[in-house]
Amino acid sequence: MILKQLRALFSLIYFLFFFSCQSSEQENFVPNVLMISIDDLNDWVGILKANPDVKTPNIDRLAKEGLFYTNAHCQAPICGPSRASVLSGLRPSSTGIYGQIKDQNLRKGNLLMERVRFIPQYFNDHGYKTIGVGKIFHNHAPEGVFEVSGGRKSGFGPLPEKKMNWDKKGTSTDWGTFPNHDSLMHDYGYAQWAKKQLHLEHKRPFFMAVGFIRPHVPWYTTKQWFDLYPPDQITLPSYLPNDWNDLPEIAKQIAFKGMMPTTEWAIEKGQWRKIVQAYLACISFVDHQVGVLLDALESSAYKNNTIVVLWSDHGYELGEKGSFGKQTIWSESTRVPLIFKSPKIKKHQSIHQAVELLDVYPTLLELAGLPANPSNEGKSLVPLLNQKSDSTAVAITTYGKNNHSMINMRYRYIQYENGAEELYDLKNDPEERHNISKILALDSLKKAMRQNLPKTNEDWKVHSYYTINDYFTKTSKQSKKEDK
Ligand SMILES: [Ca+2]
Numbered sequence: 001m002i003l004k005q006l007r008a009l010f011s012l013i014y015f016l017f018f019f020s021c022q023s024s025e026q027e028n029f030v031p032n033v034l035m036i037s038i039d040d041l042n043d044w045v046g047i048l049k050a051n052p053d054v055k056t057p058n059i060d061r062l063a064k065e066g067l068f069y070t071n072a073h074c075q076a077p078i079c080g081p082s083r084a085s086v087l088s089g090l091r092p093s094s095t096g097i098y099g100q101i102k103d104q105n106l107r108k109g110n111l112l113m114e115r116v117r118f119i120p121q122y123f124n125d126h127g128y129k130t131i132g133v134g135k136i137f138h139n140h141a142p143e144g145v146f147e148v149s150g151g152r153k154s155g156f157g158p159l160p161e162k163k164m165n166w167d168k169k170g171t172s173t174d175w176g177t178f179p180n181h182d183s184l185m186h187d188y189g190y191a192q193w194a195k196k197q198l199h200l201e202h203k204r205p206f207f208m209a210v211g212f213i214r215p216h217v218p219w220y221t222t223k224q225w226f227d228l229y230p231p232d233q234i235t236l237p238s239y240l241p242n243d244w245n246d247l248p249e250i251a252k253q254i255a256f257k258g259m260m261p262t263t264e265w266a267i268e269k270g271q272w273r274k275i276v277q278a279y280l281a282c283i284s285f286v287d288h289q290v291g292v293l294l295d296a297l298e299s300s301a302y303k304n305n306t307i308v309v310l311w312s313d314h315g316y317e318l319g320e321k322g323s324f325g326k327q328t329i330w331s332e333s334t335r336v337p338l339i340f341k342s343p344k345i346k347k348h349q350s351i352h353q354a355v356e357l358l359d360v361y362p363t364l365l366e367l368a369g370l371p372a373n374p375s376n377e378g379k380s381l382v383p384l385l386n387q388k389s390d391s392t393a394v395a396i397t398t399y400g401k402n403n404h405s406m407i408n409m410r411y412r413y414i415q416y417e418n419g420a421e422e423l424y425d426l427k428n429d430p431e432e433r434h435n436i437s438k439i440l441a442l443d444s445l446k447k448a449m450r451q452n453l454p455k456t457n458e459d460w461k462v463h464s465y466y467t468i469n470d471y472f473t474k475t476s477k478q479s480k481k482e483d484k
């Protein structure tokens with residue numbers, strides 16, 4: 001209680017100080033922040049050139065007005081732990097949050113998380129009004145994180161009466177044109193709610209978070225978006241049938257997604273093009289909602305003093321590695337769009353050094369001119385604007401305890417909890433097909449990359465669980481029981 005009062009007092013003092021300085025120094029920059037998070041969007045956005053067909057004019061527009069990273073990766077290849085990491089500024093290996101977790105359990109029994117200030121709270125501590133709508137954390141947000149909340153509708157609806165193409169338990173996966181009007185989509189509502197907020201007068205600088213749920217499954221959206229991608233004109237991703245032959249056993253267990261379609265099934269049933277079409281349609285739909293926000297900002301009083309950041313919580317496989325889904329630690333599941341726009345950033349820049357979503361928190365603080373938060377494990381990306389890319393800098397993705405995958409500008413290196421490894425030379429093998437970890441001459445390279453492994457590997461936290469992969473089932477069952 002006392003801590004809360006102290007925080008409020010500190011917040012007020014900071015606010016008064018900030019604004020008294022500002023009135024005397026007009027050039028003092030007091031930016032608002034608009035944070036847009038997208039669910040399950042891989043690197044299929046126009047500017048990243050990873051898919052030749054995708055149409056994302058609005059995300060591309062934002063990237064051209066700012067700065068985008070071509071080699072940005074998530075800290076966990078699944079929603080809950082990735083978002084917990086972004087918003088807390090801490091690695092999964094530090095918090096023990098490796099699996100899904102309910103917003104209200106983020107801090108429960110977790111000493112490290114109990115002390116953490118999530119990004120919106122940190123801005124709030126420094127005088128900002130916090131506003132949020134949609135999927136920001138795994139559900140919406142823990143109680144009290146946003147002063148003004150537009151909430152989130154539960155689930156990933158709207159849903160048709162029955163599934164259209166895929167009916168396996170344990171996943172919402174399905175695809176098809178539904179509903180018949182965009183206004184029935186949850187994301188439409190989130191964009192409209194945020195648009196209204198952007199046109200209100202805010203007496204303090206704001207931190208606004210808008211979390212869209214497409215292209216998360218089910219891949220339902222309206223027909224107009226499907227029509228952008230005639231199936232016979234789609235370029236299918238590449239696929240190598242025997243790709244798993246050079247993987248260690250543990251890699252196969254961890255990457256197994258029993259409830260998802262396999263690539264072989266999709267080919268045999270003639271569904272691959274339809275799945276890709278549906279995923280692309282959902283991307284263009286959500287891109288349009290991003291456009292609604294950008295237009296609203298552009299026509300608002302906050303046009304020239306608002307930082308915009310856009311990220312997706314992890315990537316997605318569309319058949320490249322034998323199935324569809326996230327939950328693997330290869331680039332299809334780890335690479336994400338990451339874009340910053342700020343009045344302080346020169347337009348139309350791209351950076352190729354490997355960076356992490358963990359860097360979002362400290363980067364926003366530096367762009368907004370707030371003091372760094374010493375508990376952040378990421379680093380501000382602002383200095384990168386003025387220096388040469390470091391080809392050895394790595395981005396680390398963690399899946400379960402002590403399974404780490406890292407990428408720099410040339411290699412991907414994976415080390416599993418039992419010591420098994422994978423290594424890919426991205427210059428000659430950008431699709432990560434040929435595991436060269438057993439080549440003796442590369443031992444020193446592996447050793448150098450291993451130096452980047454996190455020093456701590458926390459045990460799984462009881463409220464963080466998986467229910468979708470047998471390899472993690474034991475932990476999941478225990479955690480899920482505790483969760484109830
Ligand atoms: Ca997600």
Ligand SMILES: [Ca+2]
Pocket residue numbers: 242243244245246247432433434435
């Ligand atoms: Ca392979």
